[in-house]
Amino acid sequence: MxxxxxxxxxxxxxxxxxxxxxxxxxxxxxxxxxxxxxxKSNLFAQIDVRIRDYVAKLLDIPMEEANTVQKDYYQRYGTTLRGLMEERDIQPDDFLDYVHDIDHSVLxxxxxxxxxxxxxxxxxxxxxxxxxxxxxxxxxxxxxxxxxxxxxxxxxxxxxxxxxxxxxxxxxxxxxxxxxxxxxxxxxxxxxxxxxxxxxxxxxxxxxxxxxxxxxxxxxxxxxxxxxxxxxxxxxxxxxxxxxxxxx
The missing domain is CATH 3.40.50.1000 (HAD superfamily/HAD-like)
Known part of the structure; x- marks a missing residue:
């Protein structure tokens, strides 16, 4: 059959x-x-905001400009972190700790x-x-x-x-x-x-x-x-x- x-x-x-x-x-x-x-849980939305905040503080730029930089790096390098490493020579540990300091209880x-x-x-x-x-x-x-x-x-x-x-x-x-x-x-x-x-x-x-x-x-x-x-x-x-x- x-x-x-x-x-x-x-x-x-x-x-x-x-x-x-x-x-x-x-x-x-x-x-x-x-x-x-x-x-829809918006957990990653928290990370997205903290990435933008990190970029703004690191480069001393307004949040709107930081958003542009963040998305540009993400598109060209795969992650914002990789873009910051290649173009700004940052160390990854502080970035990873900062952007993942979020409220997981929303899940x-x-x-x-x-x-x-x-x-x-x-x-x-x-x-x-x-x-x-x-x-x-x-x-x-x-x-x-x-x-x-x-x-x-x-x-x-x-x-x-x-x-x-x-x-x-x-x-x-x-x-x-x-x-x-x-x-x-x-x-x-x-x-x-x-x-x-x-x-x-x-x-x-x-x-x-x-x-x-x-x-x-x-x-x-x-x-x-x-x-x-x-x-x-x-x-x-x-x-x-x-x-x-x-x-x-």
């Missing part, structure tokens, strides 16, 4: 991919901010997500351009910390940020993950281009019910590009369906 393919329809896109392509996946890689928690525990991730076979990793401390506080608040093998943060990748190829190479070297047996979840399309080229399955996580979020337009360009295999606005539901497909 021929089994009909499972066609996912999460989000505002219909990607004609059979979820059974995840058979053989041994490593599940999750971005942190606006991926493991919903963008609601997410036991359903934890259960869903627990259904996936193999190892799970967090791969973030943020700091390890921020990642650990975030997943502890969400109640999902116990599901992850390790956290690879911006320090672990020698301050090389996604989407730079070097960051992914370092991740793979340190974790021993085989790209052909891995899947990556991200909220930024551009951060999935290298994983897809390396052979990973790629999943773009967009805000619940909409792709209209408070980001620059260039950030969301390419969400229907070939390097994006799946799009979902419900991470928990998507992971549950993947786990279900793997059992079938």
């Amino acid at each position: 021929t089994v009909a393919p499972f066609i996912p329809s999460e989000g505002r896109h219909l990607h004609l991919h059979d979820l059974r392509v995840f058979h053989g996946t041994e490593a599940w890689i999750f971005d942190l901010d606006n991926t493991l928690y919903p963008a 609601e525990p997410d036991p359903d997500l934890g259960r869903a991730i627990g259904l996936l076979p193999g190892k799970k990793f967090i791969f973030t351009n943020g700091s390890r401390g921020h990642a650990e506080r975030t997943v502890e608040r969400l109640g999902i910390a116990g599901h992850f093998e390790d956290v690879l943060d911006i320090v672990a990748t020698d301050l090389e940020p996604k989407p730079r190829r070097t960051a992914y190479d370092i991740f793979l070297q340190k974790t021993g993950v085989s790209p052909a047996r891995a899947a990556m979840f991200e909220d930024l399309s551009r951060n999935l281009a290298v994983p897809h080229a390396l052979g990973m399955h790629t999943i773009l996580v967009v805000p619940t019910g909409t792709r209209e979020v408070f980001r620059e337009a260039w950030e969301l360009e390419g969400d229907d590009a070939p390097h994006v295999e799946f799009v979902t606005d419900n991470l928990t539901g998507f992971v549950e369906k993947v786990a279900g497909a793997l059992k079938s």
Whole structure:
């Protein structure tokens, strides 16, 4: 008997991919901010404000000008931190400590997500351009910390940020993950281009019910590009369906 393919329809896109392509996946890689928690929580918005504040104080410029510098560095270098390092020769520790000094209590525990991730076979990793401390506080608040093998943060990748190829190479070297047996979840399309080229399955996580979020337009360009295999606005539901497909 021929089994009909499972066609996912999460989000505002219909990607004609059979979820059974995840058979053989041994490593599940999750971005942190606006991926493991919903963008509507505005947790990352706190970081965004503190980055702008840091830039304004460092360069002694008005907040409006600091915002322009922040976004320019972010676009050209992958992170504002990398731009400040290359153009202003700053040390990263103070920056990382300052911008991640935020209120994580705005996050609601997410036991359903934890259960869903627990259904996936193999190892799970967090791969973030943020700091390890921020990642650990975030997943502890969400109640999902116990599901992850390790956290690879911006320090672990020698301050090389996604989407730079070097960051992914370092991740793979340190974790021993085989790209052909891995899947990556991200909220930024551009951060999935290298994983897809390396052979990973790629999943773009967009805000619940909409792709209209408070980001620059260039950030969301390419969400229907070939390097994006799946799009979902419900991470928990998507992971549950993947786990279900793997059992079938």
